[in-house]
Amino acid sequence: MSVRAGIVVTGTEVLTGRVLDRNGPWLSEQLLALGADPIATAVVGDRPDDILRALRFLAAEGCELICTSGGLGPTADDLTAAVVGEFQGRAPVLDEALEGRIAEILRPLMSRWPDLDPAAVLASNRKQAVVPEGAEILEPVGTAPGLVVTPAAPGASTPTVVVLPGPPRELQPMWAAAIMNSPALQAVLRDAREYRRDMLRLYGIPESEIAATLRAAEAEGIALGGLEITTCLRRGEVEVVTRYEPGEATAYEQFAAFVRARHPTTLFSDDGSTVDEQVFALLRGDASGPTETIAVAESCTGGLLGARLTERPGSSQFVRGGLVVYSDEAKAALAGVDRQLIERVGAVSEEVAAALADGARAALGADVGVGVTGIAGPGGATQGKPVGLVWLSVSHRDGRRLTRSVTLPGTRADIRDRATTVALHLVRRLLSSSDPG
């Protein structure tokens, strides 16, 4: 029997779009990994009625477990603990021991903000020690404690509500601690069903082609009925995610083999790895070869490619650095691109992309150089060079080179982000093939 789970994300700043919610997706992943079945995430503002209604909706939908995020702060609009108490029929009480522990946490913080009125800070945070009577306390990671709250009504055991703070860096360790330590949370997860989840990633193919592949797989007699397959486009790649019970593993293997055979060049990952991870491994030189150092020279992406290459710890082993050559002067001065070349063929061109790749390599003494130059828009299009046109080149010290152009759709931000994906795939192709042609 599967455990239905729901998530309530609170916060007017999230509901109204000023802040992107990272907690709903993260909690959903965690619940899936534990074998629960997340059925919905409700995002509501800081109004207590809306929080209460969201809890009742998820309870009515059969959720045995509900996680909330946010609304545990010191301000008056932080009301989640009180609302969950009301929902479960538990009155608010001041937990004095908890208040003391929060005060201990605040002491060093207050020394960082010497102008604060200590009494005001302690009053703000006494509120955080008011909890539903009988709730399990999850110790604060920041200053806000979390809660695990079961119904007060005799005989009712579900839904169990896990109340977590809004900042992801507090929520995530607190959830991990709750899994380890909370008897009430452990009790509700005891019946969770085991699921597997596997992902195929393809690049350079439209999503509609995957729909055709699914139909072709069924026509070949592969039993897809027990596989919950979803596809989505993400940063220019198609992701095919399949969730299945262990008994369906053979069907999944047949399906994955079918996709592999039908899309041999566009399927680049069948083990969950991202192109970022593959490029990281290729540059670091894991099993596949020696360490290859890399340098970039980027124009329209303005630093995004350098930032993406250094997202992971350990990238300093192979990332030499980069040149953000937003102006033509910078292209010439930093990457050594011939000014006359730029005047002749334009800054967004095959020749300049190649010169940027070589210039980055030379300026930083790297094995691999990447050049990116394009028109991110919304202005800047010229005859024959539309917004979204990006030229990319990757060159290696040993003479190998891949250069291509793409015309990317979307907004300025989409085009800039997507261009970094194209660049990573070029690096992957260059480094994973001895003759990339």
Place this chain on the structure above:
Amino acid sequence: MSVRAGIVVTGTEVLTGRVLDRNGPWLSEQLLALGADPIATAVVGDRPDDILRALRFLAAEGCELICTSGGLGPTADDLTAAVVGEFQGRAPVLDEALEGRIAEILRPLMSRWPDLDPAAVLASNRKQAVVPEGAEILEPVGTAPGLVVTPAAPGASTPTVVVLPGPPRELQPMWAAAIMNSPALQAVLRDAREYRRDMLRLYGIPESEIAATLRAAEAEGIALGGLEITTCLRRGEVEVVTRYEPGEATAYEQFAAFVRARHPTTLFSDDGSTVDEQVFALLRGDASGPTETIAVAESCTGGLLGARLTERPGSSQFVRGGLVVYSDEAKAALAGVDRQLIERVGAVSEEVAAALADGARAALGADVGVGVTGIAGPGGATQGKPVGLVWLSVSHRDGRRLTRSVTLPGTRADIRDRATTVALHLVRRLLSSSDPG
């Protein structure tokens, strides 16, 4: 009378956290701007039952308007149109004229992907022309049409459901077109109440201090009862957003003046402008002075600061470029930082930050240089230099300079992102003061 509105975001990839939802927040902002009252966003997977239940939840909560995003694609898991039809009591019918228009849209797309089987593509996309009988069609922006669907039941006029595609670049123009052209959507929005929304942004202050300010304002007799005030921490800044009806404008002005007087140095925006926009205006030299060109040399942020400075179109007027000096070799070779200095004081130091700022300025011939060097973690901490320590320096051709260190909390990604915010505030302070001291 206010119009209650709800949003249903569909997509297992969103529910399970592989893709961040941008549509719920965006639609919520749009609804607020139109005077509607968004009460909840429900995120559900691609399972028809869950979509249907989310629609029923929002209808039961009194929503007169529901917007959905996603699930209009060509694959078999794209079911939103059918579910909304069922919810409103309207049978699915093939709209042959629409099918023809979609085929027209697909023609150039198919020429870009010459290996596709045309029959498979057309079959995939015939599905997109099956719509609830009697629904208003919103013309495709990509290949998927949207819908406005009212209840079929006689006498029922609400909820009206607006069905929009998942990709933001399709959803956003389609919504704008629906506002202009859909009689059913216009009818439900006719009763929307007028709201105002204003924002104060503060930097260098903890969120709890704002809670104390709210209490102090009330103690001074400022009537906050008609103001819906929410605060949140975002990228290291505190945002105070207030929503109010026009009759409460005086109360809001009193409140804003109170915050201004109490937090004169930390309040940096009371007109909705972001620090990015303020820095953009200061560099471009709007009313405030001449254009100031800028160049950056960044280590731990790996390109993020350059990327952030070039997010807006028009930044090429003043962004000369940047140096991603991830390795010490790059700090020396590109930014001219003395190797012996690095050995003596360490790469993460006041001196190296200052040398990076000057080196960026010199290498790119800019008026303003920014240097960022820090320990993004999780490794790399040394005695006296914890993870999160970042030194930043901003220097001007005319000799002005601001240098500071911060110790930022959070993950590697948090630290890198937050460091760019600190850098922008330093640039703002340097350029908005003749004697930053």
